[in-house]
Structure formats: C-alpha cells, structure tokens
C-alpha cells in the first residue's frame with residue numbers, strides 16, 4: 534500500500550504551514566521526514582493521519598482518498614504513535630495492545646453482552662495476536678505488568694505494539710526516540726527495520742538527523758512549508774540546499 538500526499542497545502546488563518554507538498558510513502562520502506570522547527574512536519578503528519586483536512590490537495594491511500602477523521606484513517610490502515618506517550622497507565626501491557634486490536638474486530642455490543650462462542654473465539658484470537666505483537670516488540674514477558682510500571686523505552690515499544698495490533702498498512706512514528714538513551718535508540722532502530730520488513734510502510738519524524746540518515750531508506754526535507762528535496766539519505770545529507778537551509782555545514786557533513 535502507498536500513502537500519498539498530492540499537492541497538499543494547509544493554511545492556518547494567514548499562515549501557510551504547507552505549500553503544495555507532494556510525497557509518496559510505499560510499503561517496504563522507511564521514510565524519514567525532517568526539517569527545521571516550524572517547517573510543517575507535524576502539520577503534514579496530521580494531514581497524513583486524518584487529523585487535519587488539507588486546505589487544498591489530497592491524501593490518498595492506494596489511490597483512494599483518506600478520510601479526514603483519525604478513527605476512519607486508522608480503520609483504513611494508517612496508525613500512529615504520538616510524541617508524548619498515550620497509554621492507559623493502569624491497564625496491563627497486554628490489555629493496552631488489545632485495545633489496538635479491537636479497532637479491527639467487528640463484534641457488536643450484543644455479541645459482547647451475550648458472550649457467545651463466536652465472541653469468545655474472536656477474543657481468544659485477539660489475545661493471541663496481542664501477545665504476538667508484545668513478543669515482536671520484545672515485551673513478551675511483560676504482558677501482565679501495568680503500563681505505568683514499564684521503563685520509558687518499553688512504554689514506547691508498547692505504543693508501537695498497540696499500533697501494530699490494528700494491522701496498519703502504514704505506521705507513522707512521531708519522534709519515536711525522544712528522551713531515549715543510545716541503547717534504547719539502537720533498539721528502536723532495529724524494531725523499526727523489522728516492521729518495515731513485515732511490508733509495512735513506516736514514516737518517522739525526528740529531530741535527530743543522524744538517526745534518520747542511518748535508519749531511513751528515503752528522506753524528505755521540509756523547509757518553511759515546502760518540500761525542499763527528497764532522496765536516499767546519502768544524497769540528501771550532502772545536498773548543499775539541505776546543508777544551507779537546515780542542518781548547517783558542520784552538522785550535515787558528520
């Protein structure tokens with residue numbers, strides 16, 4: 534599946550946050566989105582996840598318009614994590630992932646109340662899948678623990694497990710390494726690569742350009758609402774326009 538922004542512009546009052554931005558996010562690829570403060574990254578992210586309706590242009594998932602409604606976008610296959618952790622702190626890690634799984638299950642209220650065999654079977658399958666996602670992110674043994682008692686890095690992995698449980702075609706990660714130490718960052722890199730290898734399109738916004746250039750298959754650079762340049766990391770990080778506009782010569786040449 535490919536998520537596309539087609540000539541997207543977004544204005545807030547008189548302020549142009551995005552100006553004619555086009556990008557394509559295919560499966561089997563980790564796409565990075567970087568840019569200086571105020572470049573429009575979060576605004577683009579919000580358009581791609583259905584939180585904002587662009588002022589003009591279109592967001593398409595495999596050629597079909599994506600609803601400007603986060604719940605519908607999620608059901609359509611676009612999942613996200615947030616800059617700030619948004620778990621249910623008192624619930625177990627497993628139950629947090631089950632919440633993600635339930636976005637996919639079509640059991641009505643009546644079925645839940647009656648607790649019939651169909652419902653029980655579907656719940657058992659959901660629990661199995663939730664356990665599998667916990668294993669996948671490296672939290673297999675922690676399923677019973679309240680989310681709040683997990684280490685910070687583990688809470689971020691739990692958020693990713695919850696997003697994966699909804700069977701996304703595209704996973705959008707907003708600053709997934711914010712506040713992490715070097716080891717946790719390396720672990721998250723490996724996890725994101727494993728997600729890509731499942732065929733899921735991954736989009737990462739990060740301020741840590743070193744992380745983006747070493748992780749991503751393709752990088753887009755936004756500057757003042759416009760897409761300045763995109764390409765493989767090796768090309769983008771040495772592009773003089775990027776060095777001048779965003780990174781500063783010394784940073785980018787590292």
Ligand SMILES: Nc1ncnc2c1ncn2[C@@H]1O[C@H](COP(=O)(O)OP(=O)(O)OP(=O)(O)O)[C@@H](O)[C@H]1O
Pocket residue numbers: 545548549550568569570571572573574575576577
């Ligand atoms: N809801 C809003 N209302 C008004 N202006 C907004 C709104 N959201 C963003 N903006 C403005 O749009 C521009 C782009 O902001 P955005 O947050 O998308 O940039 P960013 O690249 O994510 O920045 P940062 O790296 O600092 O998070 C900024 O000038 C910002 O002030």
